[in-house]
Amino acid sequence: MSGSIEHDDVSGRKTTGHIWDGIKELNTPLPSWWVYVFYATIIWGIGYWVVYPAWPLVTDYTRGLFGYSSRADVTEQLEKAAAARAQQTEQLTKLSVEQISSDPQLLSYSIAGGRSVFAVNCAPCHGAGGQGGHGYPVLADDDWLWGGDLANIERTIRYGIRSTSPETRQSEMPKFGVDQVLTPEQINDVAAYALSLSGEAVDKDAAGRGKQIFADNCAACHGEDGAGNMELGAPSLKDKIWLYGNTMAAVVAQVTNPHQGVMPTWEGRLDDATIKMLAVYVHSLGGGQ
Amino acid sequence: MAVAEDTIDRGEFEPPQQPLYADRVKVYPQRISGQFRKIKWTVLTVLLAIYYLAPWLRWDRGPNAPNQAILVDMPGRRAYFFWIEIWPQEVYYLAGILILAAIGLFFVTSLAGRVWCGFTCPQTVWTDLFMWVERLIEGDRNRRMKLDQAPMSAGKAGKKIAKHLAWLAIAFVTGGAWIMYFNDAPTVVANVFTGQAGPTVYGFIGLFTATTYLLAGWAREQVCIYMCPWPRIQGAMFDEHTMLVTYEAWRGEPRAHAKAGQSPEGRGHCIDCGLCVRVCPTGIDIRSGQQLDCIGCGLCIDACNSVMGKMGWPKDLITYDSLSNQAAREQGKPPRLHFLRPRTLIYMTLLVVVACVMLFFLSTRAHLQVTVQPDRAPLFVQLRDGGIQNAYTLKILNKDRTRQTYALAVDGLPSAQLSVIGYQPGADGYALPVPGDDVGTFRVLLRAEPDAARANPLHVEFVVRNRSSGETNEHETVFNGPGA
Numbered sequence: 001m002s003g004s005i006e007h008d009d010v011s012g013r014k015t016t017g018h019i020w021d022g023i024k025e026l027n028t029p030l031p032s033w034w035v036y037v038f039y040a041t042i043i044w045g046i047g048y049w050v051v052y053p054a055w056p057l058v059t060d061y062t063r064g065l066f067g068y069s070s071r072a073d074v075t076e077q078l079e080k081a082a083a084a085r086a087q088q089t090e091q092l093t094k095l096s097v098e099q100i101s102s103d104p105q106l107l108s109y110s111i112a113g114g115r116s117v118f119a120v121n122c123a124p125c126h127g128a129g130g131q132g133g134h135g136y137p138v139l140a141d142d143d144w145l146w147g148g149d150l151a152n153i154e155r156t157i158r159y160g161i162r163s164t165s166p167e168t169r170q171s172e173m174p175k176f177g178v179d180q181v182l183t184p185e186q187i188n189d190v191a192a193y194a195l196s197l198s199g200e201a202v203d204k205d206a207a208g209r210g211k212q213i214f215a216d217n218c219a220a221c222h223g224e225d226g227a228g229n230m231e232l233g234a235p236s237l238k239d240k241i242w243l244y245g246n247t248m249a250a251v252v253a254q255v256t257n258p259h260q261g262v263m264p265t266w267e268g269r270l271d272d273a274t275i276k277m278l279a280v281y282v283h284s285l286g287g288g289q
Numbered sequence: 290m291a292v293a294e295d296t297i298d299r300g301e302f303e304p305p306q307q308p309l310y311a312d313r314v315k316v317y318p319q320r321i322s323g324q325f326r327k328i329k330w331t332v333l334t335v336l337l338a339i340y341y342l343a344p345w346l347r348w349d350r351g352p353n354a355p356n357q358a359i360l361v362d363m364p365g366r367r368a369y370f371f372w373i374e375i376w377p378q379e380v381y382y383l384a385g386i387l388i389l390a391a392i393g394l395f396f397v398t399s400l401a402g403r404v405w406c407g408f409t410c411p412q413t414v415w416t417d418l419f420m421w422v423e424r425l426i427e428g429d430r431n432r433r434m435k436l437d438q439a440p441m442s443a444g445k446a447g448k449k450i451a452k453h454l455a456w457l458a459i460a461f462v463t464g465g466a467w468i469m470y471f472n473d474a475p476t477v478v479a480n481v482f483t484g485q486a487g488p489t490v491y492g493f494i495g496l497f498t499a500t501t502y503l504l505a506g507w508a509r510e511q512v513c514i515y516m517c518p519w520p521r522i523q524g525a526m527f528d529e530h531t532m533l534v535t536y537e538a539w540r541g542e543p544r545a546h547a548k549a550g551q552s553p554e555g556r557g558h559c560i561d562c563g564l565c566v567r568v569c570p571t572g573i574d575i576r577s578g579q580q581l582d583c584i585g586c587g588l589c590i591d592a593c594n595s596v597m598g599k600m601g602w603p604k605d606l607i608t609y610d611s612l613s614n615q616a617a618r619e620q621g622k623p624p625r626l627h628f629l630r631p632r633t634l635i636y637m638t639l640l641v642v643v644a645c646v647m648l649f650f651l652s653t654r655a656h657l658q659v660t661v662q663p664d665r666a667p668l669f670v671q672l673r674d675g676g677i678q679n680a681y682t683l684k685i686l687n688k689d690r691t692r693q694t695y696a697l698a699v700d701g702l703p704s705a706q707l708s709v710i711g712y713q714p715g716a717d718g719y720a721l722p723v724p725g726d727d728v729g730t731f732r733v734l735l736r737a738e739p740d741a742a743r744a745n746p747l748h749v750e751f752v753v754r755n756r757s758s759g760e761t762n763e764h765e766t767v768f769n770g771p772g773a
Contacts, residue, residue: 010307010308010309011308012308101711102711104711104722107711108730111710111732127666127667128666129664129665129666129667129680130667131666131667131670132667138667138670140664140667140670140678140680141670141671141672141673141678142672142673142678143672143673236673239673239674240671240672240673240674240675241671241672241673284710284711284732285680286670286678286680286734287670287672288710
């Protein structure tokens with residue numbers, strides 16, 4: 001409803017002329033400073049369009065007079081970060097992992113840097129902190145398939161296991177069951193014997209029968225006493241650590257049709273300094289030798 | 290425009306015919322001299338001198354440490370106060386100082402009223418300074434009022450511009466001094482004027498320049514009356530024995546104008562000259578009694594005494610006194626000071642207790658602190674022989690200025706084997722080095738026999754001992770295992 005514009009004595013203002021249920025609306029405009037700030041932001045916004053990237057075009061966008069780009073910003077920051085690390089990177093590239101590990105400053109630098117690289121590249125399989133998983137070795141314990149000293153860890157990371165690198169660590173456990181080298185009964189017996197080596201409770205008769213089968217078929221790689229051979233990545237069967245489980249079913253499955261675990265080569269994907277940092281970090285996780 | 294006819298039936302109600310919002314009445318305090326004005330000038334000078342000069346005090350802490358006596362080093366994560374150095378995690382010392390300041394304020398307020406507000410509050414000090422500048426440029430009360438009412442002219446514009454420039458200059462110096470507490474003073478001052486200081490420094494100077502200019506130049510008494518919580522709280526510290534700025538209404542009333550040479554006999558001593566109102570920085574009339582707006586500066590006492598002196602009448606009609614004394618004087622009884630009261634004694638006791646606790650903790654402040662964080666992924670690993678291994682991150686905070694070495698032992702797991710990554714134990718155990726004023730981070734492995742790790746989790750304690758001073762610090766943590 002509209003009425004005439006009136007003057008209100010109490011507030012000293014005029015009304016807008018709008019009346020609702022007998023209530024007249026006072027004309028209370030925004031404070032002028034507020035309005036001017038609003039106009040100023042509009043002008044600022046136009047200026048922003050001109051100097052900064054603003055409008056999407058069909059295949060491009062308006063780039064702005066300042067030539068700013070957040071991608072260039074990131075590139076610049078990454079270059080700055082690399083420059084800040086240049087001295088350490090150079091030293092890491094130059095020195096061997098043993099030398100790095102014996103220098104307290106480089107050691108703590110490598111552990112800090114290695115932790116972050118590990119989280120991005122290694123943790124998906126080996127778990128945060130190297131806690132491992134079924135089929136993925138724990139890196140924090142003292143059991144190593146291919147050797148747990150610094151040089152061996154570095155080599156494993158660099159070239160991988162059964163990877164595409166020509167330098168890769170390579171070995172293949174025969175498929176005793178699938179290729180019918182052993183009968184299912186023999187596999188059962190040798191599995192019992194293998195488990196008995198680490199003190200697991202097994203069928204003693206089966207283990208007794210398995211001893212000779214083990215000597216004939218397995219000892220070449222796993223050793224006559226089952227202590228393993230790191231040259232071949234053949235795990236020790238005497239310790240308490242079982243990559244695929246310490247049950248009869250798991251061992252039988254492994255003898256019948258073995259898992260052939262693969263670790264990729266990181267050479268070419270990570271630079272030399274980063275691989276060394278990773279080696280030092282993994283060595284520090286708890287099992288380094 | 291003519292008022293339109295009101296067609297709405299409001300019954301008996303008549304709306305108030307005045308605005309509901311009280312506009313600010315600008316206060317033009319008049320210059321006055323006297324005892325309280327002298328005290329105010331002295332306090333102002335001393336406080337401003339402390340504020341501007343304290344950052345320039347030097348304190349030798351040896352190499353690799355700042356030599357500024359009072360410094361809050363934000364990027365370095367340290368605060369220095371003469372011989373005291375505080376790390377960020379010891380910020381409770383700051384809490385202690387603030388608690389001391391609060392109790393001290395309560396104590397002083399219960400004794401002597403709003404001396405904080407009237408004399409030492411930064412709002413009061415800087416407002417006083419700004420008013421002094423204003424008076425120098427625009428003249429005293431009457432001339433300022435005339436100037437404000439006069440139409441704009443070259444002379445008026447010149448005075449106004451000069452005043453605001455002077456205010457801005459003071460405000461800039463105020464903000465500039467603030468950042469000296471957070472940077473090396475000589476360096477940062479040189480950098481500010483050569484344009485080499487960072488955006489943080491210029492930002493904070495700008496911020497404090499703006500707030501000083503606005504609060505001391507424009508807002509003034511409105512800060513005390515509308516913004517500050519203290520006037521609302523301080524009433525709880527007062528009682529009838531608290532010393533306050535009071536008006537002796539019993540002999541002042543009935544007030545009436547008087548001629549020179551008239552006798553005070555048989556009439557109220559107040560001659561209603563209004564000087565006490567004109568000198569008041571918050572623009573109130575103290576004769577109306579105690580009020581929130583009174584900051585207790587005592588300038589009205591100076592004003593009244595100067596008038597009473599001219600009249601040759603008894604002074605201290607407005608005086609610094611307690612309400613109980615005023616009642617006593619009215620009845621002709623002798624006034625007496627009553628400082629020892631339950632509330633002042635309680636505040637004093639609290640003050641002494643908190644100060645003693647602070648001193649005790651400061652004097653026995655540890656130079657060694659240890660934290661231990663067990664790995665959570667993995668919580669533990671099984672070793673080849675079935676043993677259980679836990680890994681920990683050990684941090685040793687060396688609060689000495691020099692490099693120290695520390696021995697490490699673990700209690701609570703007798704069979705445990707201890708090793709520190711990257712360090713070889715000597716014949717007498719580990720010697721872990723930490724540079725002076727730094728944190729050393731070590732990775733520690735604990736190995737236990739399978740049976741020892743049955744209780745899950747097991748509580749163990751890392752004990753770190755300074756190998757030269759023997760000072761020890763412990764940190765309790767857990768040893769995780771697969772359980773029974």
